[in-house]
Ligand SMILES: Nc1ncnc2c1ncn2[C@@H]1O[C@H](COP(=O)(O)OP(=O)(O)OP(=O)(O)O)[C@@H](O)[C@H]1O
């Protein structure tokens with residue numbers, strides 16, 4: 410393996426370690442005085458790590474807890490907690506079981522009691538209780554349509570919130586008079602609290618009208634009974650919840666920059682709100698690499714060795730039948746663009762360790778990636794067209810597999826140039 414690829418792996422490792430949620434959760438807990446019964450509800454892909462840090466900090470003060478996380482994301486039992494693994498990105502029966510358990514725990518609390526609500530991305534799928542008149546199948550179907558449509562997460566969650574009895578502030582209304590302290594790990598560009606995990610304890614800024622407009626915009630097939638429910642407004646005020654944000658993609662970009670700098674690359678973070686189409690983002694990062702490596706520009710962006718970093722969450726409009734995720738799609742698109750270039754490595758990863766419905770966190774490509782694909786009889790352009798980045802990158806040996814990382818603060822793409 411060349412040293413630039415080794416450097417890239419070091420940057421991945423160090424950036425993910427820097428955004429693990431434990432230290433930030435402990436800091437957030439230390440700021441607060443809790444009374445009465447303390448119940449912990451943890452949802453999302455980072456739920457287990459956040460819950461474990463909470464239990465280790467508060468010990469027996471916590472009376473009960475539930476962790477609702479993605480399959481294979483639990484790292485074992487936590488004393489006094491029920492751990493439920495559920496479907497993601499499409500919810501399943503266990504998502505409802507998780508929400509029911511949480512509702513049972515918060516059901517009889519008084520104004521003296523506290524709910525520590527640990528929220529991380531993935532929560533929208535993992536924690537679900539459909540509104541009356543809506544079935545789990547309805548939610549699965551609309552989620553499938555939304556994920557393939559190219560809609561961004563704010564749009565997707567505007568629909569999810571209106572169809573759910575635990576999203577868009579509605580979970581908070583079911584906690585009675587108890588005080589909710591929400592500690593939130595952000596995986597939404599711009600840290601919009603009403604979008605992260607669909608803001609279960611935050612006033613919803615989306616409206617029924619917007620939800621219906623999104624249905625029209627993406628030409629989604631929605632039955633009449635769902636349109637009726639979409640017309641019921643979500644809470645616009647939540648008074649029993651205090652919220653703190655403990656981590657976001659900004660910290661991920663910063664950690665990548667620090668790790669790159671330690672390895673001798675001059676880093677620059679060009680964006681932490683990347684939200685365009687994944688393959689366009691790949692092309693854009695390539696044009697930057699070309700500018701750095703080849704141009705005679707008298708005012709160069711950076712001189713090699715350097716690292717260009719961007720964070721955010723791109724979108725993919727699924728038209729093919731292949732397997733992949735937005736980071737793999739970006740990496741494949743970039744591989745085509747940097748074909749033949751020397752001393753350029755690009756990687757794009759999801760900090761949660763899973764990119765799309767695959768076992769990869771993302772992809773890492775260089776100037777020879779497409780050659781390796783062609784040697785394996787794979788035409789990169791055709792695979793990109795078919796949204797099949799996973800199989801193309803697998804054949805060239807360019808998948809990044811980390812397993813579940815225990816955190817979730819969006820995606821980062823890094824181009825290293827020497
Ligand atoms: N074959 C594919 N190629 C590219 N992208 C895909 C493919 N299949 C699914 N996707 C994308 O993967 C996304 C889901 O990915 P993932 O499970 O990483 O979600 P996520 O955004 O991290 O989830 P959450 O926001 O709930 O934490 C969908 O938005 C979808 O567009």
Ligand SMILES: O=C(O)[C@H](O)CO
Nearest residue numbers: 530531532533605606
């Ligand atoms: O769960 C979700 O809705 C996304 O991960 C955004 O937080």
